[in-house]
Amino acid sequence: MKRETLFLKIVVFLMAIPVLALCIFLLPGIAEFFAELNPSLDFLQYPFLIGLYVTAIVFFAALNQTFKLLSYIDKNEAFSELSVRALKNIKYCAIIISALYVVFMPLLYLMAEVDDAPGIILIGMVIIFGCLVVTVFAAVLQKLLKSAIDIKSENDLTV
Incomplete structure (x- = not known):
């Protein structure tokens, strides 16, 4: 069993590296x-960045809980x-990430609208759905x- 859990620990570590990068x-x-795409909404640059960093911290x-x-x-x-x-902590982390992306969907919509890239909205929806599945x-x-x-x-008390 230790071999399988070691493999899963390595996978967890490998999942963290790309997100950190x-x-x-x-x-x-x-x-x-x-x-730059939307100068009228440039004031949202830092809240958007903070939200993504908060999402990464929760991730x-x-x-860590998985480890x-x-x-x-x-x-x-x-x-x-x-x-x-x-x-339970993993469940709460997934709920928080999903909620954060629901809150940020309007920003993703604005990014997609200006850049004409509907894939951004799809990525946000996949993240929300994936977190709900988790x-x-x-x-x-x-x-x-x-x-x-x-x-x-109960069995321990019976014996």
């Missing part, structure tokens, strides 16, 4: 590009309250794990 190198350029928090969950599995503590808490999946796993912990504790 995007935050450092690409996001400031995107915000400047938005300000890294979710990856913790994999560590609990390595330590044979998968059926513990710590795992349930990690899943939210539902984490909620189902959380309930399943909680019921398994309850059954385990």
Whole structure:
């Protein structure tokens, strides 16, 4: 089992690298590009950039919780309250990211309208939908794990 969790930990780490690179190198350029495209809305450049950085921070928090969950599995503590808490935190992170993108959809619409690039709206919708899928999946796993912990504790008390 440690081999599989090691693979998943590496995947989590590899998921973080492109987002970190995007935050450092690409996001400031995107915000400047938005300000140049629509000079009347250039005051939204920094709120847009801050929102994207907040989204990245929440994403890294979710990856951290995923890493913790994999560590609990390595330590044979998968059926513990710590795992349930990690899943709950992952669920909340996905909800926050989805809500942030719902709030920023009007800005994405303005960017797409000015640049005539409807793909930007599609990317925003995919992120919202993906986060909602992660939210539902984490909620189902959380309930399943909680019921398994309850059954385990009942069996421990019976014996």
